[in-house]
Amino acid sequence: MAEPVIIRIEDLSKFYKGSDEPAIDNISLDICRNEIFGLLGPNGAGKTTIISILCGLFSPGNGKVTIEGMDSQSDRNKIKHIIGIVPQDIALYPTLTGLENLQFFGNMYGLRGKLLKERIDEYLVRFGLDRFAKKRVTKYSGGMKRRVNLIAGLLHKPKILFLDEPTVGIDVQSRNVILDFLHELKATGTTIIYTSHYMEEAERLCDRVAIIDSGKILAVGNPRKLVEENPEYKNLENLFLELTGKDLRD
Amino acid sequence: MFKFFAAFRKEWLILERDIAGMMLLFTMPILMVVILTLVQEFGWNTMANEPQMPVLFVNNDSDTVGNMMEIGLEKAKIFSLVKEINSVPVTREMAEMLIQQGDYQIGVIIPENTTNTIRSKIQLMVAKTMSSLMRNDPDLLEGVPNTDSIEIVVLFDPTVKKTFQNAFLSATREFNSKIEARMVFRIFQEEIQKIFPQFKIPISDYQETVFFTATYPSGEEEAIYPSSTQHNVPSWAIFAMFFIVIPLSSSIIKERDEGSLIRIMTQPVSYMTIFMAKVAVYLIVCFIQFILMVLAGIYLLPLFNMPALELGHQYFAIAIMAIVSSLAALGYGIMVGTISKTHQQAAAFGSVSIVILAALGGLWVPIYLMGYSMRNLAALSPLNWAHEGFISLFLRGSSLAGVFPEIAKLLIFFAVTISVAAIYRTLKPPIST
DSSP, X not given: OOSOXXXXXXXXXXXXXXXXXXXXXXXXXEEETTXXXXXXXXXXXXXXXXXXXXXXXXXXXXXXXXXXXXXXXXXXXXXXXXXXEEOSSOOSOTTSBHXXXXXXXXXXXXXXXXXXXXXXXXXXXXXXXXXXXXXXGGGSOHHHHHHHHHHHTTTTOOSEEEEESTTTTOOHHHHHHHHHHHHHHHHTTOEEEEEESOXXXXXXXXXXXXXXXXXXXXXXXXXXXXXXXXXXXXXXXXXXXXHHOSSOOO | OHHHHHHHHHHHHHHHTOHHHHHHHHHHHHHHHHHHHHHTHHHHOOSTTOOOEEEEEEESOOSHHHHHHHHHHHHTSSEEEEOEEXXXXXXXXXHHHHHHTTSOSEEEEEOTTHHHHHHHHHHHHHHHHHHHHTTSOGGGGTTOOOOOOOOOEEEEOTTSOHHHHHHHHHHHHHHHHHHHHHHHHHHHHHHHHHHOTTSOOOOOOOOOOOOOOOOOOOSSSSOXXXXXXXXXXXXHHHHHHHTTHHHHHHHHHHHHHTTHHHHHHTSXXXXXXXXXXXXXXXXXXXXXXXXXXXXXXXXXXXXXXXXXOOOTTOHHHHHHHHHHHHHHHHHXXXXXXXXXXXXXXXXXXXXXXXXXXXXXXXXXXXXXXXXXXXXXXXXXXHHHHHHHHHHHHHTSOOOTGGGHHHHHHHHHHHHHHHHHHHHHHHHSOSOOO
């Protein structure tokens, strides 16, 4: 790892109230600056819990999480300035236009005036939405909503971007635009933490992945190297199924 | 501060684009105030020429008592006496049947010879008194009949409230007492004339010496006369304003369900800023609602022969009271919306709890008519504080200083509810895992 560590997770465990099973079971992980890191796992594996803790939404039960050397809990407000989140659900106001949504979320990051306008214009053009900026989100297609959802997390140019299933349920063109953009974003020095069920997409995009299940990390590494180290599996998906099992998940 | 204004703008845009919702927010409270004030008018009876409560009146006496009772009940203006139905005089049997069927609620049966019986009874009493004064002169008791008591029957439909029954019985007893007092006075005069025929005693009628005047002590130089409008408009305005809990909690749940709240929670902005922006937008809605309801009281209710709402001179105090009442409602709405898991939970809990708090707060039944335990509970209802404040301003002519305790309680309630919501949201992020 050439780049310095930007996120350090040490002995992290998390139990939810009323549950005997840990949602996160004593995991430790370092994520480096400028890395695209994939969190892969079946439903209920603990991906959203890890991202929620990293974003400061949940407190870590046990263990410690530091982001750029800051404690995830005590420095939560400082951390909020350097992270961006793209939730799996379309986290937009449907009765507002795309532009109004972006203005609002930009304002919440402290952006305003000319700077905000320039950022919004830049991203709207980049994602082919400039013509639809003044249309209400409710009139957008699924792909357009996903793109606006992504822009809303990028406006303040975060150092760390959390993407929770950013390409779920969209057309190939929109997916392609998003994945290409994420590569460009990495080139600008942004660290990207990414969850997905699409193994092919993770192989294409991620520098490293962690396969997790039942709150435990089962494997960590470069996706290609992981497959090379396990030659009996011809791709990441086969390895994933071997590690997490073929049983259906809720 | 600019984040607050950005959140305010967002909230306002969302609200103004729901045109149907906006229409309902402003028209339903007006409808509620007008209809409930009209419905409750009977209890106040301030409307002229309006239908009064029909009372079946069977006057088998056709003498002084029956006639005076008839005049007295008609003068009360609350009742219209029904003596005939389809040109057929009402009988006791008819009255019993009609009340049993629920067609009428009250019937008065005055038996035959009521006046004569009362007169005889009084004559006997007077004769006995005069006889003992005149050293038991037996001549004075000669020819005076000894009669039994007479019973005036009042029939009630079981649906008539006990308080109303008591009020009606008191009124009829009062008429009867007046008639008896007059008869006693007249018969005494006649008996004295018999004993002292040499003196010409001028016949005079019984005069009442005690009169009751209803006045309303008020801080204002010109007292505002209580009326159903004056009483009901502020009451139902508070009730309507508290119903802002439903759209406000719905807006919070929607924001959470749509996922925007998760994004906001990862942004460098406090929940309090987001909550306060919501409060500011809905406060404007509540204040407009209040103004519309007041205008309905001033201009719309007189169209239905109701007295117009009088604001007195405490405009500023009324505005402050409207604002703090709205804040209490909004704090409660934010809390309900934050804690509720679904729209259904928020709507059911929000609406039922407001109805309960309104009932407890004396909006429907005055607190002084409640039992002691309920009175203690009433003091805990924010609707009661708002109600007390408005009633003091609208009816008692209080000033802003006079309603300070209510204002303070409502502001504390707002601070507590919004803090509970903020703490709850911090401890329980809206994430399903």
